[in-house]
Ligand code: FES
């Protein structure tokens with residue numbers, strides 16, 4: 001293998017690895033780092049199951065090469081809870097029944113998290129628009145929207 005050394009900060013921890021230039025970020029997270037909360041659905045950029053935050057922006061990690069993440073900062077679903085306490089977005093999905101099989105959930109939560117960072121009190125239409133790149137086969141989306149509204153209310157006036 002002709003590898004390239006990359007350094008990334010993932011959920012606050014610095015990692016250095018030599019990786020193949022063709023390795024996708026989603027495979028780096030899952031297979032090299034064991035962060036399997038990031039799911040793989042379509043691998044074509046359509047479903048959003050692999051969504052992570054890359055330098056604060058929600059990206060589909062099946063559309064990013066690991067080498068492109070060199071020097072970057074990434075948040076995965078494993079990085080949202082703090083000291084055993086769910087993040088309000090995670091709590092919202094739980095309380096409002098925003099998941100069934102849970103396959104889409106990590107990506108949905110990270111997309112919702114980014115939406116609330118940019119727009120702390122989104123309307124229903126804005127939530128729908130913010131999550132339209134993420135597909136769910138199970139919930140019919142209404143509970144997901146309620147989960148995001150729950151999180152927005154809970155986060156009001158507090159740090160994200
Ligand atoms: S697995 Fe990346 S968008 Fe579907």
Ligand code: FES
Pocket residue numbers: 098099100101102103104105135136137138139
């Ligand atoms: S909860 Fe099953 S795909 Fe969304």
